[in-house]
Amino acid sequence: CRRLRGSRPLEGISLRWGRRDWGLAKHYGYASSNVSPALPLPTAHSTLPAPCHNLQTSTPGIIPPADHPSGYGAALDGGAAGYFLSSGHTRPDGAPALESPRIEITSCLGLYHNNNQFFHDVEVEDVLPSSKRSPSTATLSLPSLEAYRDPSCLSPASSLSSRSCNSEASSYESNYSYPYASPQTSPWQSPCVSPKTTDPEEGFPRGLGACTLLGSPRHSPSTSPRASVTEESWLGARSSRPASPCNKRKYSLNGRQPPYSPHHSPTPSPHGSPRVSVTDDSWLGNTTQYTSSAIVAAINALTTDSSLDLGDGVPVKSRKTTLEQPPSVALKVEPVGEDLGSPHFSSFQHIRKGGFCDQYLAVPQHPYQWAKPKPLSPTSYMSPTLPALDWQLPSHSGPYELRIEVQPKSHHRAHYETEGSRGAVKASAGGHPIVQLHGYLENEPLMLQLFIGTADDRLLRPHAFYQVHRITGKTVSTTSHEAILSNTKVLEIPLLPENSMRAVIDCAGILKLRNSDIELRKGETDIGRKNTRVRLVFRVHVPQPSGRTLSLQVASNPIECSQRSAQELPLVEKQSTDSYPVVGGKKMVLSGHNFLQDSKVIFVEKAPDGHHVWEMEAKTDRDLCKPNSLVVEIPPFRNQRITSPVHVSFYVCNGKRKRSQYQRFTYLPANVPIIKTEPTDDYEPAPTCGPVSQGLSPLPRPYYSQQLAMPPDPSSCLVAGFPPCPQRSTLMPAAPGVSPKLHDLSPAAYTKGVASPGHCHLGLPQPAGEAPAVQDVPRPVATHPGSPLPPGLEHSLCPSSPSPPLPPATQEPTCLQPCSPACPPATGRPQHPPSTVRRDKSPTAGPRLLPEVHEDGSPNLAPIPVTVKREPEELDQLYLDDGECPQQQLSRGDEHVTPCGSVNTSKCRGGLARSSQRGRDTGGPRLCLQAPGAGSSPSSPWARTARRCTQHRTPGVVREGSGLTSVARRVVWGV
DNA sequence: GGGCTGGAAAAACAA
């Protein structure tokens, strides 16, 4: 409230809302981010932690999931309910908590989903059990709606439906991983105070961010309503053309990390999305990422006293933005029924309110469109605790399986707001992607949700730079409806029994948001440059007899959305062979796109730590080379005496920076009978695959480094809120340092539809009918009661292991095995081999023998029997995603960065990579943090600040430009 | 006339 009374003219805000944002705000509750610190949050404090599911997991003080019938739902409980119910409109002193204009929101759920049942309380009463009813009303103060851009600046060409709706859900990843990232992540472990996270939909994912909000001073009265005001915002309308560099996000540390509010949690509030930006080329190891995140959190806490002169070097604009604090927001929820008080419900509603993450920004929405009540309201929406969009969900559970019958094309040029639509995503063979829910025998239609997810090596989550775009017209046969969940546009498509619960996705296009716009969002740490791959993520919520909802999710194969990439980068879609004896010599046919006669195929073996152990350029048959096919001779493996399959990878290179993603390949022992596995086309994906995998893709398996690093334990696949399963604790203990990777449900799954171990867990753990899948704590496959062992499960044992038949193994071990080398050390990280090569400084020509990290035939390499490897250290490395060691991961591109593994001793050169290379890095212990900032240009204020800080060993902020190719922004703090 | 597309120039970045 105070914020509204602050420097920013309230009138201005009103105008904005009245003009365009009103509808959205009203529906999505921008208030979330505006929670006033001053609000009486007796419960909030105690329950705030809930929002941050990650934290919950790691924080004893947080509501133990065990106490809750449902997994993450529990987390939502206290926090949400308590917060909302108690916050009310009055302050402790009895004074009205909300002095600023408020919006009375009715049936946020309904609005959110446009479900009738939630739309009106009355209806809810009549139709839904109290437990499923949402609070009748919520009162919001005018939030500091932060459109990612000024409404007036919307490109004329933009269609309403294509207007950006920013996704920020990715914060989840960080949250999720924190518990495992490092013990040092104290900030994360502390109870999250932010009520923001109470939102089930986004709460968890953004938990951190949310927490930050609440716990952060950002909510302090002084904060301006528009925390994320961009230059344009301040100055007014902007041109459709990016006003770069002004538009470039120039974060000040403050901007990202709000100061502490005495009223808030005593524990440092993690700042919004701590996630590190990762692009194809810049995927820095998770290690760094997470560590950095934790550090960021710590820094945040430290910086709250503002004693640090972080402002130096920070663009005024940035300061302006950061200094402002969002208007305080009060959310009043009036429970309709007894159950409304339940945390779940409250949480859900809260989420619907737009989550407290609106601090980031409000995306210009289509007022009327969203305001329309949705006619179809599948029961799935009745669940008050739908999982957040960045939650990793299984693709199948019990009899149900959500499957992508027809995968989308690997390329689809996304359109900008300034452009007209570029049409719906198409299927490779023409037509459009098709999704079907199997095992559902009810007559009630369900709603299929579709959103654009990430396709990098990290956990699947809404893509910050892309949004689904609803396509309409006479050519579109599938009806759809847009909704926004957690700032992520979601297309809702009915799944009708009469259509066999099958939907042709011909109504989904992809909208590209300008990098500068997204990067400017508060809390956004991802970078858009070269982050152009996405996946279509489908979700369906199946109501269970128990009244709960089972949520299934499946992601498509990666889709390259950039024009250039689509035109120039080689893409391997299929490979005729995925395994062969070490002797090599066999011809392998690669199918894909953009192959050239000069294309090179490089085989690479990586050690578990990511080091390249071996590299070999395979011979290609130029005469047979075609744009869509390439014939390559499998090179002999470096070691002809291996006793167990060795997983390697290869990629096609068309020249500098034009490399395909890694593809998997397995060398078999020379004396091992070859099992015919080709042609790939013949391969039939296992009917049931891991959770996140879509498993239907006949396509080859785009090789994702972390595919192999799938979390062995079920819990790992779960949302952060879940407590580690017994198996995990037993088999994979130690995991504070466990890499996030273990939780990663990478795209691996989608290759060949084989689920990674982790995926399997996800899929199996949730007993149908027992409780909402999303709320159930995943259990090891072996323990899963009602789930039959999914066919093809054996594949999950080692997704990366293609054909070699693997002896039957128990599911449990299977799940635990991911970290085992059996699953190839994550190898590839798309498009970065060169970096590694350079690092290795090994000869580039011909086979290279690098220091072997592991011996051939070691148990690690043996696909079976599956053994659990209890080596935390290795896990840490594994989680670096593609198996690259921290150093490697940090050394993206030409930059050589030392991993910032530890807070106090690591020597970080990330953001200062360039400076360091130029001898400006004075070295010494520093904190390496990721933080938003300005361009990475050495001459940029950020870089200068960083150098200065480094040289003087003073805190500073460095952020590599949005175009970071190697390392995300980070904060370098001289110690 | 609007939606789709393919190209490509301009601008922004990064090396």
Added chain:
DNA sequence: GCTTGTTTTTCCAGC
């Protein structure tokens, strides 16, 4: 600080 190569974003034109 300048040059050059890349990548992103905006425009255009044709279907």
